[in-house]
Amino acid sequence: MSEVKRLTAPVPPGGTIGILGGGQLGRMLSLAAARLGIKTHIYCHDDKAPAFQVADRHTCGEFDDRKSVEAFAESCDAVTFEFENVPAATIELIAPLRPVNPGAKALRFTQDRLEEKTFIQSLGLNTAPFFSVASDADARRSFAALGGPGVLKTRRLGYDGKGQIKVKTVDDTVAAITSFRHAPSVLEAFVDFAFEASIIAARGQDGSIAAYDPPENSHENHILRRSVVPGRLSDGQVQEAKTIAGKIAGALDYVGVLAVELFVGRDGTLLINEIAPRVHNSGHWTLEACAVSQFEQHIRAIAGWPLGDPVRHADAAMENILGDEAADWRRFANRHGALHLYGKSEIRPGRKMGHFTTLAPLTKSPSRS
Amino acid sequence: MSEVKRLTAPVPPGGTIGILGGGQLGRMLSLAAARLGIKTHIYCHDDKAPAFQVADRHTCGEFDDRKSVEAFAESCDAVTFEFENVPAATIELIAPLRPVNPGAKALRFTQDRLEEKTFIQSLGLNTAPFFSVASDADARRSFAALGGPGVLKTRRLGYDGKGQIKVKTVDDTVAAITSFRHAPSVLEAFVDFAFEASIIAARGQDGSIAAYDPPENSHENHILRRSVVPGRLSDGQVQEAKTIAGKIAGALDYVGVLAVELFVGRDGTLLINEIAPRVHNSGHWTLEACAVSQFEQHIRAIAGWPLGDPVRHADAAMENILGDEAADWRRFANRHGALHLYGKSEIRPGRKMGHFTTLAPLTKSPSRS
Numbered sequence: 203m204s205e206v207k208r209l210t211a212p213v214p215p216g217g218t219i220g221i222l223g224g225g226q227l228g229r230m231l232s233l234a235a236a237r238l239g240i241k242t243h244i245y246c247h248d249d250k251a252p253a254f255q256v257a258d259r260h261t262c263g264e265f266d267d268r269k270s271v272e273a274f275a276e277s278c279d280a281v282t283f284e285f286e287n288v289p290a291a292t293i294e295l296i297a298p299l300r301p302v303n304p305g306a307k308a309l310r311f312t313q314d315r316l317e318e319k320t321f322i323q324s325l326g327l328n329t330a331p332f333f334s335v336a337s338d339a340d341a342r343r344s345f346a347a348l349g350g351p352g353v354l355k356t357r358r359l360g361y362d363g364k365g366q367i368k369v370k371t372v373d374d375t376v377a378a379i380t381s382f383r384h385a386p387s388v389l390e391a392f393v394d395f396a397f398e399a400s401i402i403a404a405r406g407q408d409g410s411i412a413a414y415d416p417p418e419n420s421h422e423n424h425i426l427r428r429s430v431v432p433g434r435l436s437d438g439q440v441q442e443a444k445t446i447a448g449k450i451a452g453a454l455d456y457v458g459v460l461a462v463e464l465f466v467g468r469d470g471t472l473l474i475n476e477i478a479p480r481v482h483n484s485g486h487w488t489l490e491a492c493a494v495s496q497f498e499q500h501i502r503a504i505a506g507w508p509l510g511d512p513v514r515h516a517d518a519a520m521e522n523i524l525g526d527e528a529a530d531w532r533r534f535a536n537r538h539g540a541l542h543l544y545g546k547s548e549i550r551p552g553r554k555m556g557h558f559t560t561l562a563p564l565t566k567s568p569s570r571s
Numbered sequence: 572m573s574e575v576k577r578l579t580a581p582v583p584p585g586g587t588i589g590i591l592g593g594g595q596l597g598r599m600l601s602l603a604a605a606r607l608g609i610k611t612h613i614y615c616h617d618d619k620a621p622a623f624q625v626a627d628r629h630t631c632g633e634f635d636d637r638k639s640v641e642a643f644a645e646s647c648d649a650v651t652f653e654f655e656n657v658p659a660a661t662i663e664l665i666a667p668l669r670p671v672n673p674g675a676k677a678l679r680f681t682q683d684r685l686e687e688k689t690f691i692q693s694l695g696l697n698t699a700p701f702f703s704v705a706s707d708a709d710a711r712r713s714f715a716a717l718g719g720p721g722v723l724k725t726r727r728l729g730y731d732g733k734g735q736i737k738v739k740t741v742d743d744t745v746a747a748i749t750s751f752r753h754a755p756s757v758l759e760a761f762v763d764f765a766f767e768a769s770i771i772a773a774r775g776q777d778g779s780i781a782a783y784d785p786p787e788n789s790h791e792n793h794i795l796r797r798s799v800v801p802g803r804l805s806d807g808q809v810q811e812a813k814t815i816a817g818k819i820a821g822a823l824d825y826v827g828v829l830a831v832e833l834f835v836g837r838d839g840t841l842l843i844n845e846i847a848p849r850v851h852n853s854g855h856w857t858l859e860a861c862a863v864s865q866f867e868q869h870i871r872a873i874a875g876w877p878l879g880d881p882v883r884h885a886d887a888a889m890e891n892i893l894g895d896e897a898a899d900w901r902r903f904a905n906r907h908g909a910l911h912l913y914g915k916s917e918i919r920p921g922r923k924m925g926h927f928t929t930l931a932p933l934t935k936s937p938s939r940s
Contacts, residue, residue: 214900215897215900215912215914216914216916229605232625233602233605233606233625236598236602236624236625236914237602237909237910237911237912238910238911238912239900239912239913239914239915239925241624241914254627255605255610255627256601256602256605256625256626256627257625258623258624258625490862493859493907493908493909493929493930494909502904507901507904508901508904508905510904510907511907513907515885515930515932516884516885528584531583531584531608532876532877535607535871535876535877535879536877538862538879538880538882539862540606540862540863541606541607542606542607543584543606543607543608544608545584545585545605545608545610546608547585556608560862561862561884563884563932
């Protein structure tokens, strides 16, 4: 039996959406809400959180501070989050008080790589072969079963390549799980893909789906460097990517924007790398190339508004401004394009400090979902 | 001898720009600054000012509260304003403390219709014939000199048709100046124009000029209803409009964005209606149709950054959402385009509550200045 969802009245202009997390995604969600006349209240433990600078209200607090989380929820008409590692307990605390989306189900399947991959396969979708690893014995058995190079990843709390080690031998694999202090992990086959892509889609409270054209993505040191749309995906792959996103969003009874990271194999197959239950770095180009960006789309979904048309009106290329590159902001200010800087108080190596998007006339008709 | 300007270091990302005034223009300036990683501090007497919701800091205070204005200025790296009726005394208070732009000269020539028109004519540019009126005798003499229908306007503090009365006879004119309690006014010839247009341009601290393509504007009840770009201006008129803006900005030693409202005569001549020393309602379409909007352009100028390229990448049509129309926000949310709602706490008849912009592919090459 499927869960019965309480239908809630939309958050009107003048209402407040609460956002757990105050990084650049929370900041851009807040700016998008502002465009619609919706206020935001940001909850974050960091007193220098970039999103605080642009929100109507903010609370500096920990996710396990029950009183503080409750007061925050009660000040809002609806609540969402900007990253997938919000503790499930925090969401459970808020759920009886205010509508909170994407819900507990989405978090359960995206906070844990093993649950996630098992869920994806249960939908008949493709992932790289994977094995659960928590001991040296698991490591040996899994590597033998894999029969080739792989990547050991912790099941929880990894991002931007953190908690990932490439392994080429059984000994590598044992060393890797040891370096993770035998934290529950997953050994995945190393995928020799042609290129990477992602699909960003929203699901509204009415079950409608709106998917953006999938960008082609390139990474450096496990951090997104560049997203380009249209990428090298064929029309068939574009449609397949949209179908994948719709299937996942439907199965999760999802409300909001999600991103699915894809490996495009040399034989043309799409393998799912991971699901992010949130707006995504590879969708930042939608700010300039679409009438309704991924950020506004997420706010619309959370607020119970109709989704906007995700069609793009231009080709786009987005590149991240990482670490020290942000010190050279004058160079970006002199280039023709849209500069975004995130208001972070400190430059750190590899840190996402901003991004820069350029548009170009459409080279082929954008896809319609 | 021209005034020597102190060159100031640019406001870097992380710096703060102060904005006098907290309406929708201040709000959109604040959002544009945020995109560049620049914080804003809004100063406004209205404790429900729309810009407060999106700014890093705000001060609720009066313009003549010396202590409050000084504390505000000292918290900022540079100061600007969102509307032309800031008292000159407030700007004079701030000027010794922080760079404030556009400066006192721009305010002097735009706060007073008589000074403004005299200034425009001194540059060899066209205005409708006008006469200074402060008494019944002035009214009679001026109407006789005009020899046809006109509009009596108060010299100061008019906007959106407030402080304006159409006059067809001498008696109308005397009645009009009496209804203004003989406040210093200007009688202008009624212009039978083909259509209205505007030119929005920025001047940087280095004296560089960046002008947007001029939109064609239509008004209802003296309030802007719609701006469309490209409008019916010929290529020659587009260039002439840009020349006009550059001349005015140069003569005012201007820093920031200004708008010049134009009447396009049936014979093709461009008459200047008025100068707004600020971002302008008829430039809101630049948010979607240009890489750098009028709001970002103004922030760049105030912050001492290089101006962005004002070229547009699309045709655009912007319509205002006025008064009660905002109650029907669902209708706009369902249309394809960019919806902007200003977060005003109350709907009032004719009040600017938001706007809606649609883009279309370029129908002709955008002009390059």
